[in-house]
Amino acid sequence: MSNEEMILTKEGFAKLQEELDDxxxxxxxxxxxxxxxxxxxxxLKENSEYHSAKNDQSFLETRVIILEKMxxxxxxxxxxxxNAGSVQIGSSVILNDVEFDERIEYQIVAPAEADxxxxxxxxxxxxxxxxxxxxxxxxxxxxxxxxxxxYELLEVRAL
Numbered sequence: 001m002s003n004e005e006m007i008l009t010k011e012g013f014a015k016l017q018e019e020l021d022d023x024x025x026x027x028x029x030x031x032x033x034x035x036x037x038x039x040x041x042x043x044l045k046e047n048s049e050y051h052s053a054k055n056d057q058s059f060l061e062t063r064v065i066i067l068e069k070m071x072x073x074x075x076x077x078x079x080x081x082x083n084a085g086s087v088q089i090g091s092s093v094i095l096n097d098v099e100f101d102e103r104i105e106y107q108i109v110a111p112a113e114a115d116x117x118x119x120x121x122x123x124x125x126x127x128x129x130x131x132x133x134x135x136x137x138x139x140x141x142x143x144x145x146x147x148x149x150x151y152e153l154l155e156v157r158a159l
Contacts, residue, residue, distance in 0.1 A: 006074045007123075009090045009159065012113035013076050020067040023060055031057045070112060077110075078159065087131045089123050090159035095140075098150040108132070127151075 008016070031053060038050035077089045087093055092107045107120045108131060114122040121128050130140045131153070138153045 004073065006070045006112065007089060007110045008070075008074045008076055009109055009113060010076055012110055013071070013074055016067055016071055016074075016112070020064065020071065023064050023067070027060055031060060084158065085156060086133050086135050087153070087156055088158070089132075092157040093131060093153060094155040095151040096154055098139075098152060103154070104151075 034053040035050065035057065038047055038053050041047055041049060044050050087108060089108055089110065092105060095104045095106070096102070097104060105119055106127070108123050108128050109120045111122040111124050114120055114125070123129065123132055126144070127140070127142050130142050134140060134153050134156075136153055136156055140151045140153065142149045142151065
């Protein structure tokens, strides 16, 4: 991971910090206990519990390094009052799918925070890119694998 600035919302920063704290102060201790127990079984060459715990430890430590870099290079986005009413990173939007006349709500977030299940989309996604800077009443056309999808921006709520 490069040292490029990581853009995050306050919520996203807090969530990553919480994950890092859990890994460092809870999961590390649990893994240390698993490794200690596995060592007590003897013969480490053929000890699957030991190898599994060491493998999990490797993944945990890699994730800790990634999270620390992300948080150390993070810039937390704040609502820009001069752009009130336009879509910004952190904004929640309500869209109308023109073809199906369905209302959809999304929050525009950084790539590290994107979670389609929670209706959080990245500002780097095709829809996120089209929405940035738009105001209520704007029509947005997004190229998707199944064709162009047209939306109307119904509502914008700031961070």
